Amino acid sequence: MLLIDESLCIRCDYCEKACADSHGGVSRLNREAGPTFAHVHVPTSCRHCEHPHCMKECPPDAIHRNPNGEVYIDDTCIGCGNCEQNCPYGVIQMGTETSRKPSLWSWLLTGLGPEPGSELKPKKGESDRKKAVKCDMCKDLPGGPACVRACPTGAAVRMSPEAFFEMTENAGRD
Amino acid sequence: MHASSFLTHGEFRYLKVALGLVAAAILAYAVHDPMGGPAGDTWLGYTLGGLGAALILSLLWYGVRKRRFRSNTGTVRGWLSAHVYFGAALVVITTLHCAFQFGWNVHTIAYTLMLLVVTSGIYGVYAYRRYPDLMTENRTGIGPQAMLDEVASIEQQAVELADRIDDATHQVVLRSIRNNRIGGGVLTQLRGERPRSKRKSSAPRSSWRKERDAGRGSREDQGAGGGSHHARGVHDALRRRPARRGRAGTAGAAHPPADGPALAPPRAGAPAQPGHPAPRPAADLALRARPAGRRPARRPGRPHLRRVHVLVGGRCRSSFATSRASPSPPSAIPTTRSRRTRSRSAAAAMPTSSCRTCTSPCTTRCCVTCRRVASRSRPGPPAASRWTAAPVATGNLRAGDTLGVGLSTLRLQRADGTHDLVLDVEETQAQPGQAAEAGATSLQEAGLGRRRWAWAALVVVILLLGVGVPLGRM
Numbered sequence: 001m002l003l004i005d006e007s008l009c010i011r012c013d014y015c016e017k018a019c020a021d022s023h024g025g026v027s028r029l030n031r032e033a034g035p036t037f038a039h040v041h042v043p044t045s046c047r048h049c050e051h052p053h054c055m056k057e058c059p060p061d062a063i064h065r066n067p068n069g070e071v072y073i074d075d076t077c078i079g080c081g082n083c084e085q086n087c088p089y090g091v092i093q094m095g096t097e098t099s100r101k102p103s104l105w106s107w108l109l110t111g112l113g114p115e116p117g118s119e120l121k122p123k124k125g126e127s128d129r130k131k132a133v134k135c136d137m138c139k140d141l142p143g144g145p146a147c148v149r150a151c152p153t154g155a156a157v158r159m160s161p162e163a164f165f166e167m168t169e170n171a172g173r174d
Numbered sequence: 175m176h177a178s179s180f181l182t183h184g185e186f187r188y189l190k191v192a193l194g195l196v197a198a199a200i201l202a203y204a205v206h207d208p209m210g211g212p213a214g215d216t217w218l219g220y221t222l223g224g225l226g227a228a229l230i231l232s233l234l235w236y237g238v239r240k241r242r243f244r245s246n247t248g249t250v251r252g253w254l255s256a257h258v259y260f261g262a263a264l265v266v267i268t269t270l271h272c273a274f275q276f277g278w279n280v281h282t283i284a285y286t287l288m289l290l291v292v293t294s295g296i297y298g299v300y301a302y303r304r305y306p307d308l309m310t311e312n313r314t315g316i317g318p319q320a321m322l323d324e325v326a327s328i329e330q331q332a333v334e335l336a337d338r339i340d341d342a343t344h345q346v347v348l349r350s351i352r353n354n355r356i357g358g359g360v361l362t363q364l365r366g367e368r369p370r371s372k373r374k375s376s377a378p379r380s381s382w383r384k385e386r387d388a389g390r391g392s393r394e395d396q397g398a399g400g401g402s403h404h405a406r407g408v409h410d411a412l413r414r415r416p417a418r419r420g421r422a423g424t425a426g427a428a429h430p431p432a433d434g435p436a437l438a439p440p441r442a443g444a445p446a447q448p449g450h451p452a453p454r455p456a457a458d459l460a461l462r463a464r465p466a467g468r469r470p471a472r473r474p475g476r477p478h479l480r481r482v483h484v485l486v487g488g489r490c491r492s493s494f495a496t497s498r499a500s501p502s503p504p505s506a507i508p509t510t511r512s513r514r515t516r517s518r519s520a521a522a523a524m525p526t527s528s529c530r531t532c533t534s535p536c537t538t539r540c541c542v543t544c545r546r547v548a549s550r551s552r553p554g555p556p557a558a559s560r561w562t563a564a565p566v567a568t569g570n571l572r573a574g575d576t577l578g579v580g581l582s583t584l585r586l587q588r589a590d591g592t593h594d595l596v597l598d599v600e601e602t603q604a605q606p607g608q609a610a611e612a613g614a615t616s617l618q619e620a621g622l623g624r625r626r627w628a629w630a631a632l633v634v635v636i637l638l639l640g641v642g643v644p645l646g647r648m
Contacts, residue, residue: 006310008179010302014250018243032317039310104241116241143246150243153302154178154251 001048001161002029002135002147004041008155015043017117018150019135024097025120028135029147037168045147046071046091046135047161054083054092054134062132072136079131087134094130098122181299183255192259195225196266203270212273214281222271229260229267230288261295264288286638290631297627322356329354 004015013031020027029045036042048071055063060076063083073083084092100123102114114120122128137158138145148156159167199222208216214223236257240250268288276282313321329351336347 007307009306011306011309014240014243021243036310039307104238108238108241117243141244146243149246150240150250152240152250152254153180153306154183155306 001159001164002043002045002145003157003159003164004031004043005155005157006036006039006041008153009041009151010153010155012152014117014150014152015147015156017115018146020119021102021117022138022141022146023133025100025118026093026095026097026133027119028093028133029091040167044089044091046137047089048135048137053086053088056086057082066139068137068139070137070139071134072139073132073134077131079129081132083132083134092132092134095133096122096128096130097133098126178251180251180254180258180302183249183251188252188256188259191256192263196263199225199267199270203273213275214272219271219273222267226264226268226271229264233257233261233264258295258299261292265292283638290634290638294631325354325356 002015009031011031016027016029016031019029029043031041031043033044034042048065048069052063052065052071054071059080059082060078062074062077063071064074065071079094081094084094098120100120102116102118102120104116106113107115138147143149145158148158150156202218203212203222206212206216206218208218213219236253239245239247239253265288268285272281272285276285316324332347332351333344336344
């Protein structure tokens with residue numbers, strides 16, 4: 001699960017931008033939303049549950065779990081929205097991904113075009129049909145989760161649930 | 175959680191590299207003894223200059239790398255760590271490169287500008303390490319939009335309460351709400367001040383104070399109960415609002431109703447005004463907050479209330495949202511009856527048939543007030559998400575019952591004659607994560623109002639451009 005150390009987080013939202021840039025212009029996490037426990041913020045991002053409710057009632061059976069534990073949605077999603085309604089954490093959303101790639105140099109030097117990492121609309125000719133999107137732990141990216149790699153201060157970390165519970169117990173004792 | 179900071183990244187890897195570069199540069203400068211003395215045009219001077227230029231390019235490239243989200247060239251945290259330590263080492267290397275030859279020339283101007291940039295970076299390191307904690311304490315777990323929603327809710331509550339008093343009070347409250355300015359321009363943000371109202375008061379502030387004092391006396395002379403409680407609620411709601419605006423990072427001084435009638439909190443247990451029904455017992459609850467010794471809040475005596483859970487007989491009967499912090503004890507708890515009214519329809523607070531400000535139908539959106547009411551009348555998210563739809567079982571409350579309010583436990587005690595019920599607050603054991611919520615601070619306290627450094631840097635840059643550039647052309 002994704003955790004943010006609020007004593008380090010400078011609220012730059014680069015985690016969200018990296019997520020959007022890596023997943024077709026649709027960010028799959030909401031940094032600001034979510035509970036906070038003792039300076040540890042749990043943003044609205046997929047928890048990759050042990051018994052995922054999102055897998056229920058998926059007509060094309062598009063939601064699977066990787067051997068490493070990541071729950072992901074494959075390309076056969078038909079956009080019915082059942083998983084969005086079944087998710088107890090509200091971390092699944094319906095979005096339209098695009099193949100557009102904002103130019104960094106164009107934006108950096110001239111200010112033209114969208115900023116890298118911004119939410120994008122599909123190009124002309126692209127399908128605007130919404131599909132379910134959720135965090136897949138960037139399982140297809142070689143460097144690991146983009147949100148963690150993009151954090152400039154090291155506030156965003158990925159942690160196993162066991163380690164998280166152990167940490168909260170230690171914090172409670174302190 | 176002990177996440178690795180950018181300063182300690184890789185066990186101070188880039189600090190060690192930077193210190194090595196600095197040590198090597200100092201050693202070479204000390205050993206090197208060219209003809210004519212050390213200068214920038216010796217082989218060591220060119221070497222140090224090339225090294226400094228390479229460092230500057232690497233520092234510039236950090237802005238590119240952190241926006242290349244798919245790049246695997248190191249981590250952004252590592253780049254930031256190198257950015258910090260190499261930027262600090264740059265001061266020593268460029269100083270040795272120029273061999274301390276300063277003067278009124280373009281080289282010294284470039285050197286000074288570089289020092290300014292490095293100084294701004296040092297301040298950036300301080301800001302990166304200092305402000306996250308302060309922002310966490312300031313926001314108390316909610317975002318800016320939620321804070322603005324809270325301001326709107328308090329304003330709505332003030333209008334609802336003012337509706338029960340009289341038209342004059344209603345006008346005063348509306349005028350105060352319209353004077354509620356949030357945000358401001360760049361200069362206002364730089365100064366960290368609260369924006370001034372566009373509408374200038376037709377009467378000075380002192381006259382309003384006189385009227386307020388006079389009104390307080392006259393109200394105390396009147397009979398018991400009734401609308402006086404509403405007036406106190408309006409006053410409390412309007413007093414809470416500036417604190418929200420400050421924490422929202424915006425602005426806003428308390429704009430007293432300058433030309434309106436007196437609006438002062440009446441004495442507790444003040445007599446009722448003729449024509450106003452006596453309030454229900456739920457509206458007559460008074461909260462006596464007793465600050466506890468271990469309260470983590472910075473402002474003792476200001477309980478942090480978000481949602482009141484009514485636990486009668488050990489079972490949660492219901493809950494209702496309330497203010498995040500009361501201005502000063504004792505303060506009135508918002509009546510559950512008015513809360514239920516809002517949950518049914520936000521437009522019920524003001525009749526939609528006519529506008530008291532411009533005496534025209536509000537549906538035409540002819541003025542700010544009409545637009546405000548119309549915007550609040552739009553169907554928003556389900557009211558049950560924030561406001562309980564079920565009636566609050568306050569009628570079941572008896573002396574000795576216990577209410578759980580955030581970090582506090584409220585026990586109902588027997589009335590002392592002026593109230594139907596009295597709440598006594600005691601602190602409970604804070605849960606992990608709730609301690610941060612208790613630290614209600616303002617952005618002003620968080621340091622965002624300290625803009626003097628920005629102004630000082632601006633003045634220095636202007637002086638450099640105004641004095642240094644003409645000198646460089648000489």
